Amino acid sequence: MSAKGKASVERLQAENAFLKRGGIAEEVGKTVRFLVGAAAACFVAYMFALCADSLAGKSTNANILVNLAGKFEASLLLSWGVGVGGVLYGRGQRKLRKSTTERLTQRIVELEQGIDPNRSSSKLTKTGDTNPEDR
Amino acid sequence: MYLITSCISLAALLWLLLGPYNDFRVDRLRQELFGLRDELFDRAASGAIGFDSSAYMATRQMLNGMIRFSHRLSFSRLATLVLLRRFQDPVVVKAFDDGLEARLMAAPVQDRELVARYRQIANVCLARHVLSSPVVIALVIPFVLLLVLRKLGIDVAQRLPSIFRSTATYFDRFAFKLGRAV
Numbered sequence: 001m002s003a004k005g006k007a008s009v010e011r012l013q014a015e016n017a018f019l020k021r022g023g024i025a026e027e028v029g030k031t032v033r034f035l036v037g038a039a040a041a042c043f044v045a046y047m048f049a050l051c052a053d054s055l056a057g058k059s060t061n062a063n064i065l066v067n068l069a070g071k072f073e074a075s076l077l078l079s080w081g082v083g084v085g086g087v088l089y090g091r092g093q094r095k096l097r098k099s100t101t102e103r104l105t106q107r108i109v110e111l112e113q114g115i116d117p118n119r120s121s122s123k124l125t126k127t128g129d130t131n132p133e134d135r
Numbered sequence: 136m137y138l139i140t141s142c143i144s145l146a147a148l149l150w151l152l153l154g155p156y157n158d159f160r161v162d163r164l165r166q167e168l169f170g171l172r173d174e175l176f177d178r179a180a181s182g183a184i185g186f187d188s189s190a191y192m193a194t195r196q197m198l199n200g201m202i203r204f205s206h207r208l209s210f211s212r213l214a215t216l217v218l219l220r221r222f223q224d225p226v227v228v229k230a231f232d233d234g235l236e237a238r239l240m241a242a243p244v245q246d247r248e249l250v251a252r253y254r255q256i257a258n259v260c261l262a263r264h265v266l267s268s269p270v271v272i273a274l275v276i277p278f279v280l281l282l283v284l285r286k287l288g289i290d291v292a293q294r295l296p297s298i299f300r301s302t303a304t305y306f307d308r309f310a311f312k313l314g315r316a317v
Contacts, residue, residue, distance in 0.1 A: 021220065022216070025215040025219065026212065028215040032270075033211075036153065036270055037153060043149075044142065047142045048142050087151070090155065116186040118186065118187075120195055120196055121199065122199040122202035123203050128165065130203075130206045131203065134207075135206075
């Protein structure tokens, strides 16, 4: 085999090995992500079960939700309000940022392509989200 | 009553950490990388480096790849890649690595020097992204820190006040220097 042929075989082998490594890492990452999510869900479910267990013998009111609604204190309501409000505020800001990104992206692309016609792209969506093909 | 609200709070906190916080981390990394890419574009537009320079094109391509796959970057994926790379034949690894390096080496020295800074900053951004993962913060960092301290034979409880003092002094000096550099 010629030196050039050997080099291209080596390059192909290297690319193949890289893709394999990437594939394995991808699967490991997905599995870890799933396990973390599942562990969190199990932990919360376990805590709820412990809760229900400890309340079972002590509460005379059969309906926990009614009991819960009746005993809501002002301070508790306030802290929940702050938490939920914070999340809603964050969501609103995120939505606003995405709409601004969408509005400006096309303009920036056109202006930059005027300077560099071979401009390469990150292939994200217009709102800056992950391309559905890459998920 | 408090048990139930605590459980609901715990569930909400875990949802925040594993859902919106992770999305925010990805968006933050992309924002930083877009900023770097824009800065590099501006440098090219000002004539500091050519748009057709192989160093510029390779660096932009690298940044595009990082932006595109930011959502897949995690500690577990990175650790697996590094681990697998160690067991790979070095010749095969080098043959692949030549792709980026060869394009950078084909560019003039001043172009290579200019893009090196952007590559370094991008790597710092990636490292910060990986280390800010809630799983890493919760599990890995305290474990590694304790292991390192134990290896060094340092009694954490005894040394903590002096460690804090020296770190604070360092930051004070750093802030002083930053304040002076107008």
